[in-house]
Amino acid sequence: MPDLPDSCDILIAGGGNAALCAAIAAAQTGRRVLVVEAAPKFYRGGNTRHTRNMRCAHDSATDTLSGPYREDEFYDDLLRVTDGNTNQRLARMMVRKSADMLGWIQAQGVRFQPSLGGTISLGRTNSFFLGGGRAMLNALYRTASRLGVRFIYDSPVVGLDIRDGRFHAARVLHNGNEQVIRAGAFVAASGGLQGDTDWLREGWGKKADNFLIRGTPYNRGTLTRMLIEAGMMQIGDPTQCHAVAIDARAPKFDGGIITRLDCVVLGVVVNKHSQRFYDEGEDIWPKRYAIWGRLVADQPDQIAYVIFDAPNIERFMPSLYPPIRGETIAGLASELGLDPAALEATITGFNDAVQGGQPFDTSEPDGNRTVGLKIDKTNWAQRIETPPFYAYPVRPGITFTYLGVKVDDRARIVMADGRASDNMYAAGEIMAGNVLGQGYAAGIGMTIGSVFGRIAGTEAARHDT
Numbered sequence: 001m002p003d004l005p006d007s008c009d010i011l012i013a014g015g016g017n018a019a020l021c022a023a024i025a026a027a028q029t030g031r032r033v034l035v036v037e038a039a040p041k042f043y044r045g046g047n048t049r050h051t052r053n054m055r056c057a058h059d060s061a062t063d064t065l066s067g068p069y070r071e072d073e074f075y076d077d078l079l080r081v082t083d084g085n086t087n088q089r090l091a092r093m094m095v096r097k098s099a100d101m102l103g104w105i106q107a108q109g110v111r112f113q114p115s116l117g118g119t120i121s122l123g124r125t126n127s128f129f130l131g132g133g134r135a136m137l138n139a140l141y142r143t144a145s146r147l148g149v150r151f152i153y154d155s156p157v158v159g160l161d162i163r164d165g166r167f168h169a170a171r172v173l174h175n176g177n178e179q180v181i182r183a184g185a186f187v188a189a190s191g192g193l194q195g196d197t198d199w200l201r202e203g204w205g206k207k208a209d210n211f212l213i214r215g216t217p218y219n220r221g222t223l224t225r226m227l228i229e230a231g232m233m234q235i236g237d238p239t240q241c242h243a244v245a246i247d248a249r250a251p252k253f254d255g256g257i258i259t260r261l262d263c264v265v266l267g268v269v270v271n272k273h274s275q276r277f278y279d280e281g282e283d284i285w286p287k288r289y290a291i292w293g294r295l296v297a298d299q300p301d302q303i304a305y306v307i308f309d310a311p312n313i314e315r316f317m318p319s320l321y322p323p324i325r326g327e328t329i330a331g332l333a334s335e336l337g338l339d340p341a342a343l344e345a346t347i348t349g350f351n352d353a354v355q356g357g358q359p360f361d362t363s364e365p366d367g368n369r370t371v372g373l374k375i376d377k378t379n380w381a382q383r384i385e386t387p388p389f390y391a392y393p394v395r396p397g398i399t400f401t402y403l404g405v406k407v408d409d410r411a412r413i414v415m416a417d418g419r420a421s422d423n424m425y426a427a428g429e430i431m432a433g434n435v436l437g438q439g440y441a442a443g444i445g446m447t448i449g450s451v452f453g454r455i456a457g458t459e460a461a462r463h464d465t
């Protein structure tokens with residue numbers, strides 16, 4: 001294992017997209033940058049390994065984007081998914097700067113490809129990484145290495161020396177020993193806290209025990225806690241997060257994208273009592289899919305079942321696990337351990353309420369709805385009547401949490417008394433709550449990390465050692 005230097009110009013804690021964007025931006029100014037990553041090399045880059053795309057504003061179509069997505073539309077989408085619960089100044093700035101990121105990130109070696117089909121209608125708004133998140137990360141690591149950035153793996157930051165809002169040094173656990181590293185500036189890019197079930201339990205209670213974590217187990221919020229305890233301003237609470245419904249058979253950590261299910265719009269979703277509990281047709285998938293993790297979290301035992309019939313099996317990207325199948329609704333219920341009579345009653349009631357009449361089209365709200373149910377399905381309602389019938393069991397899959405530290409528009413961490421830290425910056429999940437008070441739109445996680453990472457690196461590079 002390489003030895004740790006005892007000082008550098010800029011110390012960055014992390015190893016994902018936010019850390020790498022900061023590292024590259026800082027190293028481009030000639031600074032000595034050291035990145036300490038808690039995970040071993042194979043697992044470097046936390047949640048970024050799992051990503052596929054990034055949402056950036058652009059004025060016209062490109063080789064890989066099917067049309068314009070202007071700043072105003074991006075900003076409106078952000079306001080809509082967060083219900084206005086965002087720092088509007090930071091959000092505006094991020095949206096504006098996202099337009100530059102498309103070119104900047106490609107200049108660092110990242111390549112894009114056109115989006116795939118299916119129910120993911122993102123071809124106009126989101127740029128997809130050729131080869132996925134790991135290829136994207138590898139390109140950033142290569143560029144950063146060429147610029148002289150040093151990486152030390154398996155080495156979490158375990159302590160901070162902060163005096164009056166100024167960073168002096170960090171304690172890093174390396175080879176079983178704690179070592180002090182001094183730096184002129186510090187960038188915290190260590191992700192969310194979702195890997196720490198105890199912390200999730202503080203917000204969610206015992207429900208948290210049934211949550212699955214879609215990404216890295218290394219994002220445990222350790223640095224977030226240290227910063228808050230050292231007097232930095234907390235933003236968000238432990239219940240705020242991006243959570244989607246994922247296959248209940250997924251592993252506790254790192255199941256990634258292949259356990260996600262985006263077939264909610266194609267059928268109905270019932271809880272363990274075979275009751276529907278929310279409008280499955282509320283909005284098109286990319287804008288509303290992130291609510292389903294929270295919805296399932298509020299159901300008994302945090303479990304639910306997506307039910308649909310034969311014509312829909314080809315209409316979405318399947319999970320890693322096969323769907324559970326039954327020749328009848330009652331037979332399917334038995335396979336799922338649900339009461340057959342209760343599920344039959346729910347499906348029959350739903351089928352009787354379907355109005356339909358419009359061409360079925362999942363790319364936009366199609367007006368095919370039910371009428372007269374306690375909870376109507378307001379789009380894409382179709383009778384569930386053609387065997388075989390299918391189901392996927394789903395649980396809340398936490399992508400990342402929004403509790404973090406407050407930053408200003410220079411990515412400086414803001415202290416509890418409202419003053420900005422002199423030389424501490426944050427980027428990525430650890431400060432996502434500044435922009436995402438609640439809700440999510442696909443691809444914004446990478447926008448936050450890239451835009452604020454680049455700003456943090458540029459600003460950190462202004463400091464002398």
Ligand SMILES: Cc1cc2nc3c(=O)[nH]c(=O)nc-3n(C[C@H](O)[C@H](O)[C@H](O)COP(=O)(O)OP(=O)(O)OC[C@H]3O[C@@H](n4cnc5c(N)ncnc54)[C@H](O)[C@@H]3O)c2cc1C
Nearest residue numbers: 016017018038046047048052053157215428429443445446
């Ligand atoms: C399955 C999945 C799919 C996703 N798909 C997308 C997508 O397509 N588009 C999108 O925009 N977003 C997506 N996201 C969200 C996206 O991954 C994150 O928003 C983004 O990667 C966050 O980047 P980051 O650098 O802040 O965190 P990460 O990439 O998670 O990096 C944080 C790093 O910090 C390290 N670390 C933790 N604690 C310490 C410590 N104490 N000291 C040192 N290092 C530490 C971790 O090991 C980790 O490598 C997805 C997430 C998941 C889980």
